[in-house]
Every structure is written in C-alpha cells, then in structure tokens.
Amino acid sequence: MIEVKDLHVVFGRGTPLEKHALRGVDLTIPEGQFVTVIGSNGAGKSTLLGALAGDVIAESGAVAIDGLDVTRWPTPKRAGYVARVFQDPMAGSCAALTIEENMALAAARGARRGLGLALGHHRRDAFRERIAELGLGLENRLHDRMGLLSGGQRQAVSLLMATLAGCKILLLDEHTAALDPGTAEFVLTLTRRIVESKNLTALMVTHSMQQALDYGDRTVMLHEGKIVLDVAGEERAGLDVPHLLALFARQRGGVDISDDSLLIG
Amino acid sequence: MTEIAFFGAVEIGLVYALVALGVFLSFRVLDFPDLTVDGSFPLGAAVAATLIVAGANPWLASLAAVAAGAAAGLVTAVLNVRFRILHLLASILTMIALFSVNLRVMGKPNVAILMQDTVLTPFYGLGLPEHIVRPLFVAVVVLAVVALLARFLASEFGLAMRATGVNARMARAQGVETDTHLYFGIALSNGLVGLAGALFAQTNGFADVTTGIGTIVVGLAAVIVGETVLPLRGMAGALVACVVGSILYRLAVQFALSADAIGLQASDLNLVTAVLVAVALILPRMKMRAASPVAKVAK
Numbered sequence: 001m002i003e004v005k006d007l008h009v010v011f012g013r014g015t016p017l018e019k020h021a022l023r024g025v026d027l028t029i030p031e032g033q034f035v036t037v038i039g040s041n042g043a044g045k046s047t048l049l050g051a052l053a054g055d056v057i058a059e060s061g062a063v064a065i066d067g068l069d070v071t072r073w074p075t076p077k078r079a080g081y082v083a084r085v086f087q088d089p090m091a092g093s094c095a096a097l098t099i100e101e102n103m104a105l106a107a108a109r110g111a112r113r114g115l116g117l118a119l120g121h122h123r124r125d126a127f128r129e130r131i132a133e134l135g136l137g138l139e140n141r142l143h144d145r146m147g148l149l150s151g152g153q154r155q156a157v158s159l160l161m162a163t164l165a166g167c168k169i170l171l172l173d174e175h176t177a178a179l180d181p182g183t184a185e186f187v188l189t190l191t192r193r194i195v196e197s198k199n200l201t202a203l204m205v206t207h208s209m210q211q212a213l214d215y216g217d218r219t220v221m222l223h224e225g226k227i228v229l230d231v232a233g234e235e236r237a238g239l240d241v242p243h244l245l246a247l248f249a250r251q252r253g254g255v256d257i258s259d260d261s262l263l264i265g
Numbered sequence: 266m267t268e269i270a271f272f273g274a275v276e277i278g279l280v281y282a283l284v285a286l287g288v289f290l291s292f293r294v295l296d297f298p299d300l301t302v303d304g305s306f307p308l309g310a311a312v313a314a315t316l317i318v319a320g321a322n323p324w325l326a327s328l329a330a331v332a333a334g335a336a337a338g339l340v341t342a343v344l345n346v347r348f349r350i351l352h353l354l355a356s357i358l359t360m361i362a363l364f365s366v367n368l369r370v371m372g373k374p375n376v377a378i379l380m381q382d383t384v385l386t387p388f389y390g391l392g393l394p395e396h397i398v399r400p401l402f403v404a405v406v407v408l409a410v411v412a413l414l415a416r417f418l419a420s421e422f423g424l425a426m427r428a429t430g431v432n433a434r435m436a437r438a439q440g441v442e443t444d445t446h447l448y449f450g451i452a453l454s455n456g457l458v459g460l461a462g463a464l465f466a467q468t469n470g471f472a473d474v475t476t477g478i479g480t481i482v483v484g485l486a487a488v489i490v491g492e493t494v495l496p497l498r499g500m501a502g503a504l505v506a507c508v509v510g511s512i513l514y515r516l517a518v519q520f521a522l523s524a525d526a527i528g529l530q531a532s533d534l535n536l537v538t539a540v541l542v543a544v545a546l547i548l549p550r551m552k553m554r555a556a557s558p559v560a561k562v563a564k
Contacts (some may be wrong), residue, residue, distance in 0.1 A: 053438065074437075075437045075438060076437050076440045076441060076442045076443070079437070079438060079439055079440030079441075080440060084438050086435075086438075091432070091434060091435060092435055092438075093432070093435060094427075094428050094431040094432045094435060094436075095431065095432070096427075096431045097424075097428065097431060101424060101427075104421075104424060105424055105425065105428050105436070105439050105441075106439055108421055108425075108439070108440075109438075109439045109440050111440070113420075113421035113422045113424075113425045113441070114420070114421055114422060115417070115420045115421070115422055115423075116420060116421055117419055117420060117421075118419060118420060118421045118423070118424040119419070
C-alpha cells in the first residue's frame with residue numbers, strides 16, 4: 001500500500017522562479033490498484049511521480065510504502081520498492097549496453113550488487129524466456145545493443161525490465177507519449193496485461209483523458225498541485241471524456257478548459 | 266629500427282597499456298574525462314622508487330604506488346561528486362597539486378634506483394637478455410590486469426558501474442548508488458595508472474617528476490588507436506584493444522623517430538603524438554562517411 005500525506009513540493013524556494021509544484025497531495029493506493037493520473041502541463045503529475053520515486057524530495061508531508069516512511073530516501077535506496085518506465089525511451093535503458101545487460105541491471109534492482117557474474121547461463125535462459133513473452137522476436141537479439149531497438153521495442157523491454165525484480169509500485173511516466181499511435185496501443189495493452197497478470201500496484205501518468213479512463217481501476221486528476229478529482233468503480237465506469245471535462249470544470253468553479261487540447265485524445 | 270629499440274618500444278607500450286586501461290575506465294566506461302593521470306603516473310613512480318631506495322620490498326612498494334594512485338583518483342572524484350566541481354577542472358586541480366606532492370614524496374625532482382632490487386631482479390638471472398625480460402614481465406602483469414578487469418566489468422558491480430557511465434538516471438532508478446561507483450571507478454583507474462608509474466620507475470631505473478606530462482594524451486591515444494585498429498565487441502575485446510593500441514602507438518612513434526628519412530628527432534615526440542591521435546580520431550569518421558554518405562547525423 002502506498003500512502004501520500006499532505007505532500008508539499010517547492011522548487012527554487014526563495015528565488016524568482018519559485019514553483020509550488022505540489023500543494024498538499026493526499027493519496028492512498030491500496031495494494032493491486034492501477035491508478036491513472038491526468039492533468040495539464042504543470043499540474044504536478046511528474047512531480048508526484050518523482051516524489052514517489054525519490055527523484056524529488058518533498059518539503060513537507062510524507063510518503064509511505066507498506067507503512068515504511070520513505071519520504072527522505074533518495075532514489076537508489078527506494079529502488080527495491082519502486083519500478084519505473086520513463087517517458088523517453090532513451091531514458092529508461094542503457095543504449096550502449098546489450099539487451100541482456102540491461103535486463104541483468106534491472107533484475108538486480110534494489111539488491112546488493114556484488115562481484116558475481118551479472119550474466120550466467122541460467123540467467124540468459126531465463127531472460128530469453130521472458131523476452132519471448134513480448135512476441136517481438138527479441139529472444140534472438142539478446143546480444144544486440146539496446147540502442148538498436150525502436151522506441152516501441154525499448155518501451156516494451158523497459159516494461160519487462162520493470163517486472164524482473166519485485167516492486168511495491170510500478171510508476172509509468174507517460175511511457176507511450178513518445179510513440180506513434182499504433183505502437184502506443186501495443187505498449188498500453190502490454191502494460192495492462194503485465195499489471196493484471198502480476199497483480200501490480202501501478203500509477204500511470206498520461207496526457208490522454210481517454211487512456212486515463214480506458215486503463216486502470218481509478219483515475220485521479222491533478223490541477224495546480226492538488227488532486228481535484230478522484231473517481232473509481234461505477235462512477236468511473238460511467239464516465240466519458242466530455243463528462244470528465246465537465247466534472248473538472250465544475251471543480252474549478254466553472255472555468256472551461258476544453259480548449260486545453262492536451263487533455264483530450 | 267634495431268632489435269633493442271623494438272623491444273624497448275614494446276616494453277614502454279606495455280607499461281602505458283596500464284595507463285590506457287585506466288583511461289578507458291574513466292573516459293569510456295564512466296564518461297568522466299579525468300586528467301588526474303598526469304599526476305598519478307609520476308606519483309606511482311615516485312612512491313615506488315622512494316620506498317625501494319629506502320629498502321622496502323619492491324612488491325610492497327608497487328602496491329603502495331597503486332594505493333597512492335587510487336587515493337589521488339579518489340580526491341578528484343570527491344571534488345566532482347561531493348563538491349560539484351566540473352570533472353575536468355576537478356582532475357586538473359588534483360593533477361597540479363600532485364606535482365608538489367610528488368616533489369615532497371621524493372624530496373627532490375628525481376630518484377634513481379641503481380643498486381636496489383626491483384620486482385624484475387629475480388627474473389634477470391634466468392638467462393634471457395634484460396631487454397626481453399622487461400617486456401615479458403610487464404606483459405604478464407598487463408595480461409593479469411586485463412583478465413581481472415574483464416571479470417570485474419562482467420560482474421553485477423561492474424555492470425552497475427558501466428550503467429553509471431552510460432545513463433546515471435536509469436542506474437539510480439535501478440538502485441545503483443552512482444556516487445559510490447564513480448568514487449570506486451576513478452580510484453581504480455588511477456590505481457592502475459599508479460601501477461604503470463611504479464613499473465615505469467622499475468624498468469627504467471628512475472622516477473622523475475616531469476614524466477607525467479602528457480600521460481593522458483598517450484593513454485587516450487592508445488585507447489583510440491586500439492578502438493580504430495581492433496574494433497572488438499564486448500568489454501574484454503575493448504580491453505585487449507587498449508593494450509594492442511598502446512603497443513602499436515609506441516611502435517609507430519618509435520618508427521617515426523628512428524626513420525632517418527623522415528628527419529624527426531626525440532624532441533618531436535609530442536608533435537608526433539598529437540598528429541597520431543588526430544589521425545586516429547579522423548580516420549573512423551572518414552571511414553563512416555565513405556560507407557554511408559547519407560547518414561551524416563550519426564555521431
């Protein structure tokens with residue numbers, strides 16, 4: 001279970017560029033829930049994700065994973081609990097390393113890294129089996145450099161890498177935003193399959209309202225550093241994008257935001 | 266080129282192969298341009314020579330040289346990681362400081378190892394001429410280092426170090442303490458360079474505070490020549506290429522200097538080095554352009 005309590009994040013405190021990115025976010029994600037997060041640019045989506053991952057250290061408030069207070073923990077220390085897929089296909093893997101080396105890195109996420117061989121026969125076979133599940137024919141390309149893969153292939157492998165070691169939460173940071181629509185669809189379907197089959201707790205940030213409603217069990221909308229909408233279950237099942245927009249507009253006191261084209265799609 | 270000159274070039278190439286391996290670790294694996302080596306090479310030589318002259322066991326003296334080099338590397342890494350000084354500048358600061366440190370270590374600008382035993386002494390009595398024993402001995406050391414380094418880079422820890430150099434953000438997300446790996450990697454790199462300095466002092470019979478000048482360029486030259494001549498896949502291949510590159514580079518320099526027709530003299534060494542490095546850097550680019558005239562965007 002993930003508990004976020006009254007989280008405040010301020011960038012550049014005391015400078016002219018001071019930005020209050022999160023203004024008291026409360027969010028509890030029970031185990032096995034798949035939450036989608038939407039919001040316009042600058043709403044605080046990425047900051048919330050960063051605060052969960054450890055990239056951003058909150059000014060006040062608390063982040064707890066399974067009751068353990070990790071608010072002050074830097075990224076590497078939290079890595080055993082947090083799996084991630086980045087927006088930029090280049091960011092989530094090492095282009096200069098081979099596919100199997102990337103997988104070996106991910107398989108040891110959060111574990112002590114000693115002087116044992118990173119890639120033994122056993123491991124190679126296990127990796128080959130796992131990557132075959134993707135159905136991309138990559139099982140014969142384990143020795144290829146990651147940089148040779150297409151963006152979609154890299155995101156698919158990144159997803160797989162995220163599941164090689166256990167996690168308490170899987171963070172997906174607009175991980176299909178850099179892909180063409182067809183490939184994005186493939187990666188999203190894969191995401192759903194992996195999250196459901198492993199019964200993962202997941203948080204997916206997206207720019208697309210349609211995606212936010214189509215995937216996961218709960219949708220949270222951020223605006224100006226606060227959660228302004230939180231729907232799940234039947235209420236969510238009956239929602240479509242225009243409804244969501246109307247709900248959001250009401251939350252904000254009648255301001256029409258339908259011109260924010262980034263929210264639609 | 267005489268036989269003595271040939272083996273002399275191979276010997277010095279092998280000594281500098283250790284520098285090349287260190288430079289490969291910092292420049293290529295960690296993506297950390299580290300000029301500390303200009304100081305840690307003479308530091309290794311100074312520590313080893315001073316201890317040997319003082320009567321220490323030459324093996325222990327060499328080990329101390331490795332430790333001293335590693336300590337110097339650690340200073341650079343701390344300046345960069347802990348205090349956020351630009352890596353290049355941090356390494357220049359350490360390098361400059363080491364010039365004074367090296368003078369302090371030796372108490373004078375140079376130390377000669379004349380009568381004392383070195384790590385090579387036991388092997389001189391085996392019947393082979395000295396100019397062959399020396400490169401053979403260094404070759405064994407280099408082979409051992411290459412094997413250990415290749416095994417290290419294939420380990421979980423080594424892989425994490427490589428990831429640190431390639432994509433630190435991803436490495437951190439995988440739980441890699443990137444700072445620790447930078448400390449360790451730069452220390453290891455300079456430890457190897459310290460070992461090169463110690464072997465240089467013992468094969469040449471002296472340590473001199475000025476021998477460090479241009480070490481980084483020579484190391485880099487070896488790495489680049491190796492990558493160009495022997496573009497092998499995988500880490501072990503790249504390490505072997507560094508060694509081969511270092512020897513080839515020395516032979517090329519030796520050839521350029523000894524060919525009377527060209528009319529070069531010993532003082533032209535740095536010019537020859539710079540030209541060789543420039544050519545080695547330009548050639549692969551020209552080759553790539555020739556192969557695929559369209560793909561100019563690729564770096």
